[in-house]
Amino acid sequence: MGAQWKAKHKDLAANIRGRIFGKLAKDIMIAARSGADPASNAHLRLVIEQARKVSMPKDTLDRAIKKGAGLTGEIVNFERVIYEGFAPHRVPVMVECLTDNVNRTAPEMRVLFRKGQLGTSGSVAWDFDHVGMIEAEPAAEGADPELAAIEAGAQDFEPAEDDGVTLFLTDPSDVDLVSRALPSHGFSVLSAKLGYKAKNPVDPASLTAESLEEVEAFLTAIDANDDVQKVFVGLAG
Numbered sequence: 001m002g003a004q005w006k007a008k009h010k011d012l013a014a015n016i017r018g019r020i021f022g023k024l025a026k027d028i029m030i031a032a033r034s035g036a037d038p039a040s041n042a043h044l045r046l047v048i049e050q051a052r053k054v055s056m057p058k059d060t061l062d063r064a065i066k067k068g069a070g071l072t073g074e075i076v077n078f079e080r081v082i083y084e085g086f087a088p089h090r091v092p093v094m095v096e097c098l099t100d101n102v103n104r105t106a107p108e109m110r111v112l113f114r115k116g117q118l119g120t121s122g123s124v125a126w127d128f129d130h131v132g133m134i135e136a137e138p139a140a141e142g143a144d145p146e147l148a149a150i151e152a153g154a155q156d157f158e159p160a161e162d163d164g165v166t167l168f169l170t171d172p173s174d175v176d177l178v179s180r181a182l183p184s185h186g187f188s189v190l191s192a193k194l195g196y197k198a199k200n201p202v203d204p205a206s207l208t209a210e211s212l213e214e215v216e217a218f219l220t221a222i223d224a225n226d227d228v229q230k231v232f233v234g235l236a237g
Contacts, residue, residue, distance in 0.1 A: 017054075023229050024051045025064040026098045029076045032068030042176035046192045049179075053190055083109045084124035086117040088214040089207055092124045092234035094196045099227040108225060115218050127234060128196040131155070132175035134168040136187040143186030152181035165190060169197065198234030 028051065031044040038045035044065070051061050066072050079102060083095040093116070099105040110118055134154070145166045149157040153174055158167040166187065170178045172194050179192040204212060215235065223231050 019224075019226075020054055021051075021056050021060060022226070023098075024054070024056060025060065026078055026229065028061065028064040029068030030078060030080070030098065032065045033070075033076070036065050036069035036071065046176060046179060049189070050191045050193070081105065082121075082125070083113075083118065084121065085113050085119040086124070087218045087233065088116055089202075089211050091116075091202050091215050092127055092198060093219075093222070094124060094128055094232040095222055095228055096230040096232070097225075097227040098229050105225075105227045108227070112218075112222050112225065115214070115221075124234075125196075127199050128232065129199060130172055131195065131197050132170035132172050132178065132192070133195045133197070134170065134175065134179055134182065134192045135165050135190040136168060136182050137165050137190060138186060139183065139188040140186040145187070148182060148185035148187050151185050152178045154178050193230070195230060196232040198232070198236075201234045201236040203236050 024047065027047045028044070031041065031047045034043065035041040036044075038048050048061065048065075063072075067074050068076050070076075077100050078098045079100070081097045081099060081102060083097065085093055085095075087093050095109065097105055097109075137160070145157050145159060145168075148154075149168055152168070154168040154170050156169040158169070160166045168178060168182065168187075175192050175194065179189050182189055207215070219231055219233065222228055
């Protein structure tokens with residue numbers, strides 16, 4: 001959870017999938033500003049791969065690329081904004097938003113943070129590292145994540161947990177390079193993105209079950225906001 005928080009209940013209901021596709025479409029449009037050809041646009045290539053992993057419809061994907069690249073005549077005017085603060089019980093949080101109206105998003109974030117604490121710029125960021133995050137699973141029997149990390153050029157890795165997914169950490173500028181190298185070292189890439197990793201995550205064992213439920217409820221409410229792209233939480237495990 002110290003990397004990117006994910007809701008525990010991975011419900012595949014239509015509205016949940018719609019939110020996922022909506023967030024990805026924004027990422028695709030932003031990436032496509034630098035060109036509609038993924039062969040020459042590393043950022044776009046990574047986001048397209050992520051969209052395919054969650055089975056985004058091809059027409060939705062193509063429309064987002066064309067819109068972002070300015071091929072439809074529509075204007076894409078999203079601004080990336082980071083909100084920093086604390087979830088209940090002083091758990092640090094970084095919330096990444098893509099919004100077309102900061103005057104709408106800012107007050108919504110203030111309301112959502114009432115059960116925690118909204119901080120000023122830099123108040124929490126100092127306790128996070130800005131890194132590339134690549135989720136991958138073994139594609140070959142006996143694939144060694146430590147060896148793969150070294151040979152593919154990752155800075156570090158977090159061993160797989162119950163879901164069998166290993167998190168490879170890279171310098172922000174090396175995400176595409178490492179993503180393309182991992183398959184030759186026995187790992188299939190599931191997603192690749194830039195994010196924030198807590199330097200001193202809170203140990204869940206220091207919180208009661210009731211306190212953890214309060215943190216979970218807070219994070220779920222934040223993630224449900226349409227402008228929120230990613231939520232990074234300083235909670236270990």
